[in-house]
Amino acid sequence: MIPYGRQFIDEEDIKSVVEVLKSPFITQGPKVAQFEEKLAEYCGARFAVAFSSGTAALHAAYFSAGLSEGDEFITSPITFAATANAGLFLGAKPVFVDVERDTGNIDADLIEEALTPKTKLIVPVHYAGFPANMEKIREIAEKHGLKVVEDACHALGAEYKGSKIGSCEYSDATVFSFHPVKHITTGEGGAVLTNCEDVYKKLIMFRSHGITKNAEDFENPPHGPWYYEMQFLGYNYRITDIQAALGISQLKKLPAFLKKRREIAERYQMRLKDSSLFHTPEEKSYGKSAWHLYPATLKDEYLAKKREIFTIFLEKGIGVQVHYIPVYHHPFYRRLGYSLKLENAEDFYLREISLPLYPALKDEEFEKVIEVVNWITESIR
Ligand SMILES: *Cc1c(COP(=O)(O)O)cnc(C)c1O
Numbered sequence: 001m002i003p004y005g006r007q008f009i010d011e012e013d014i015k016s017v018v019e020v021l022k023s024p025f026i027t028q029g030p031k032v033a034q035f036e037e038k039l040a041e042y043c044g045a046r047f048a049v050a051f052s053s054g055t056a057a058l059h060a061a062y063f064s065a066g067l068s069e070g071d072e073f074i075t076s077p078i079t080f081a082a083t084a085n086a087g088l089f090l091g092a093k094p095v096f097v098d099v100e101r102d103t104g105n106i107d108a109d110l111i112e113e114a115l116t117p118k119t120k121l122i123v124p125v126h127y128a129g130f131p132a133n134m135e136k137i138r139e140i141a142e143k144h145g146l147k148v149v150e151d152a153c154h155a156l157g158a159e160y161k162g163s164k165i166g167s168c169e170y171s172d173a174t175v176f177s178f179h180p181v182k183h184i185t186t187g188e189g190g191a192v193l194t195n196c197e198d199v200y201k202k203l204i205m206f207r208s209h210g211i212t213k214n215a216e217d218f219e220n221p222p223h224g225p226w227y228y229e230m231q232f233l234g235y236n237y238r239i240t241d242i243q244a245a246l247g248i249s250q251l252k253k254l255p256a257f258l259k260k261r262r263e264i265a266e267r268y269q270m271r272l273k274d275s276s277l278f279h280t281p282e283e284k285s286y287g288k289s290a291w292h293l294y295p296a297t298l299k300d301e302y303l304a305k306k307r308e309i310f311t312i313f314l315e316k317g318i319g320v321q322v323h324y325i326p327v328y329h330h331p332f333y334r335r336l337g338y339s340l341k342l343e344n345a346e347d348f349y350l351r352e353i354s355l356p357l358y359p360a361l362k363d364e365e366f367e368k369v370i371e372v373v374n375w376i377t378e379s380i381r
Helices: 011-021 030-043 054-064 082-088 134-144 197-207 241-272 300-315 331-335 343-351 363-379
Strands: 047-051 072-075 093-096 119-123 147-151 173-177 190-194 294-298 352-355
Touching (some): 030 047, 030 241, 054 147, 072 082, 134 147, 300 343, 343 352
Parallel strands (some): 147 173
Antiparallel strands (some): 173 190
């Protein structure tokens, strides 16, 4: 089966992990800080804090942006459940706003009408790696005194108006995931980037039980040199040096990974531009996608046949996936009382099929995908 996405690990990656295993520190040694420094440098942000997963990173970012019990936050339903769940962890309520038909990103023009006095935060998701309309989102946030956290789990290496996603030029914090299907991997892992020192300090503490060892941050006079303080309820969301070493090694390959993803995406664009089965995704002028996914969308004539089409892909060895079931459809969210159906999100869900896209995808595998697309186009009518 050709999957829709997978990691690329080479000997150099393996060597860097083995080195850590032989060193005195396998967790909380020098590699975590090095990885963070390199990430911050790559994205052009002041600070990066690495976490045990993208979900932990989202949780920490929302906490550090001040989200708490009884608050509301705005996000997109076309995302992985974790984007919304991480707010629920804090007792806050996700408010889903409809997406743009073309990009699957949150429609910034619909955000203001969804705001209430309880709204504290906006969380755009850069779907498939293409940036959301950040300038507009920043403008709304400033006007209403809201924070912005970018869920950039799809968008490491993407650009918005010439600046890297992760530079936090339009947000308070940006979250990445290093799950194996994402651009670089640490096994499990994630990170938050920010330019705000106060957010940075909270992230560091949230990752480790809400504890600080910094004397200048103590609330009480230290009892002695052993003293540390727990100042709020945090978690153990630490990443290990083993993982960070893999992350550092992977980050070196990111430019090559991105180039390969873009090349494959461009080949899909060319080969599918006259397809009667699929509409092809497009980049708007303000952004450059990191191409985490290749989200093809079925044309009207094939809409009713999605199940059948999806099944044929699988039967013929193409591991397509659908990104995403709108989050509010999940039984857990229904039980919380969400009964909505947002028009464009529903339409996007009906049409979307993610075709295989990852740096290690071979030419003959790409050709096999195209062959199956052509077979389906002719056989299903
Ligand atoms: C992968 C992903 C996450 C969660 O990241 P994990 O590292 O798997 O916890 C969150 N949001 C989006 C959009 C993702 O794609």
